Amino acid sequence: MELSIDRLTKHYGRKIAVDCVSAKLTPGVYGLLGANGAGKTTLMRMLCAILEPTSGEVRLDGKEIAAMGEEYRDILGYLPQDFGYYPTYTAAEFLSYIASLKGIPRDRAGKRVKELLGMLDLSAVADKKIRTFSGGMKQRVGIAQALLNNPQVLILDEPTSGLDPKERVRLRNLLSEYAGNKIVILSTHIVSDVEAIADKVLIMNAGQFITSGTVEELAEQVKGKVWELTVPNEQARLWQADFTVANYRHEGEDVVLRIISEEEPDPGAVPCKPTLDDAYLYHFGSKEA
C-alpha cells in the first residue's frame, strides 16, 4: 500500500496553506510536526478527501482518492483537530452511530465498540453522556471512532491534545501496536509524542515539508550544532536574545543553557547529543516553535 502525495497545493485566496507538497507514504507511523499555522490540518483534510486541493493530487496505490470515494473512506479513519460529537449521546451510542455510518454490520459493530471502549479505558463511562466527559475522555472517544473500521489509513490530527501524560503514553502504545502494515499519520506540535512512536517525521513550515526522516536522521542533521553552556544567572537573558535556546536549567547560582547554533557559541560550550526537539528548534528557531 502506498499513499502518494503529488504536488499538493491549497490556496485560500492569496494565502498559501499548503505549497506543492509531495511525499510517498508506505505502511508505518508518520509524525507531522509543525508550528500552529504550518499547514498540517489543511494537508490532513486533503489527505482525507474532505478538502479539495487547489492543485495536485493524493493517490492510494495509484488511484486518486477523491475518485475512489466510498472505497477510500471504507479504509480511512480520521480524527479531526476539533473533534465534534453529539452532546446528548453516550459514548457507546455515539460509537454505534459512527459504526453505522462506516457501514459496519450491527453485530460486528457492537463487539468492536465494546473492544475499543475497553482499549481506551472508557468502559466504565460507556453509558454516560459525552457532554459530561473531560477533554481527555472526549479525545479518547474521538480516537475510538477513528479506529472503528480498523482503517488501513489512519489520520489523527493532534490526537494527544487534552490527554494527560498517562493517557498520552497509552495512546502511543496503542498506535505503535496498531500500525503494523497500516499507514498512520499523526500531526502534533508535541515533539516527544512523535519521537516516541513515529517511524518517519515530516517537519512542516509555511505549507512545505522542510525536512523529513527518522527521528535519528533528523537528530543527525543537527549533530555538532547543539551545545551546553553554563553561564551566570544574570547573563542568561542575553544569551537567549542572541541564540536559540532549547533548554534552561538552574544549577546552583548558574544556569545551564542548551543552545542550538551552527558555530560554537562560546569557548566554554560543550557539544552534546542532539534530540528531535533540537532538530525541530533548529528548523523553526525558538520564536516560531
Next chain:
Amino acid sequence: MELFVLEHKRLWRTPRVWLCVLLCFVYSVIWGSVIWYQWPGFGTKNDSTNMYDNNFDGYSAIRGYQEEFSKFGDYWTDETLQKMVEEYQSYDVMNLPGLQSKGDWSLASDILRDLYPELKDPENQQYQPLILYADTTKLTDFYQRRADLLEHTLETTRQNEGMTEADKQMLLDMNSQIEEPWPYEWTQGWNDLSFGWSKLAPYLAIALAFLFSGEWHNNTAPLLHTTKYGWKKLARVKVLNGLAFALEFYLLIAGGKVLVQLIYLGTSGWDLPIQYISLLAVAPWNMLQAELYQLAFGLIGVFGYAGLVMLMSALVKNNVLALVFSLAFVYVPDVLGRYLPKWLMAVSQYLPLVGNSYDYLNYNIFHIFGMSVWSPWMLITVPFLIGVVCIPFVILKWSRRQKA
C-alpha cells in the same frame, strides 16, 4: 434503513426538536382546538361580549346549535331564510337567548345585506342591522339573486381587474355545478376551516434548520464526511429524515386538529356547500372537500417548506443564519408585502406555507402555456415543486467536497 432509523431517532431525541413539537401541539391542538371549541369559540355567552368570559361548555353548546337549527329544514330555500329572519325578529333584542351568539343569524344577516339591499331602510338612523326589520315576505328568489350578483361581480372584476371573458365563463361554469337547493344544517361550526398552517413554520424551521448546519456547529461534519456513507448516502438519509419528520409533525398537528373537530362537530355538516362561508364562491365543493383541500395545502406546504429549510441548512454552515433564512421565506413576504412590487407579492404567495389556503373562495386564475389554471391548484402544486427542486441541491451541497 438502519442509518435512517438512527438519524431519525437522533433528530427526535434532540431536546430542541421535541420541545418544539410539544409546544406546537399544545398551542395548535390543545389551545387552538380543544380549548377554543370548549371555551372562547363556542362556549355560551354571559352578559359580557368578551369571548374569554364565555362558559366552558362548548361541546354541549354545539350540540344545542345543531339541534336548534335543525328545525329550519334540510335544504336552504326562501322559506328557510324567511323563517330564520322571522324567528330572529321575534326575539327581544335586549334579551337574546344564550345560544344565539354562534347561531346562523349572522349567515342570514349577511345574505340580507348582500342579496336584498333594496330592503335597507335609508331612514334608519340607529344603524340597526337589516335582519331586525326586513320584510320577510320580500325575501324571495334567493338563488336567482345570488346568480345575478355573481354575474355582476364577475363582470365588474372583468372590467376593472383584467379578467378575461373566458376566465369569467370558466368561473360561471364551475358555479353551475353547485347543486341547488343547498343542503342545510347549522353552518357556523364550519365557518373556520383554517388550520393556520403558517404557524407551523417557526416550529418546523427550528426543528430542521440545524439538520445540516448543526453538523458544522457540532464540528461533526468533517468526521461524517470521512465515513463510508458520509457523503451522498448520509445526505439522502438526512433529507428523507427531514421529510419523515415533516410528515410526522404534520400528522400530529393536523391529525390532532381533525380529531378534535370530529369530536366537537362530528360529521354533521360535511355535505354543506362552501357558499355558506362565502356566498359568491364558485367552487362546487362541500365542507369536507374544502377541508381535504386545506389538509392537502398543509401537507404540501409542510413538505415544500421542509425542502426549503433543509436547503438553507445545507447552504449555510451557521445554525442561526440557517434559521433566520428559513423563517424569512415565510415572514418576509408577510412583513414586507405591502412594500414589494405587486408581481413579486403575487409570486411570494406560492412559497410553501405562505399562500392563502382559502383561495378557493376567490376568483384568481393563471394563464400558463395557454391554459387557464385555477389558483388553488397552483397553490398546492408550486410549493410542492419548490420542495422537490430543493432536494437535489441539498444533497449536492452536502456531498460536495469543501473548497475552503
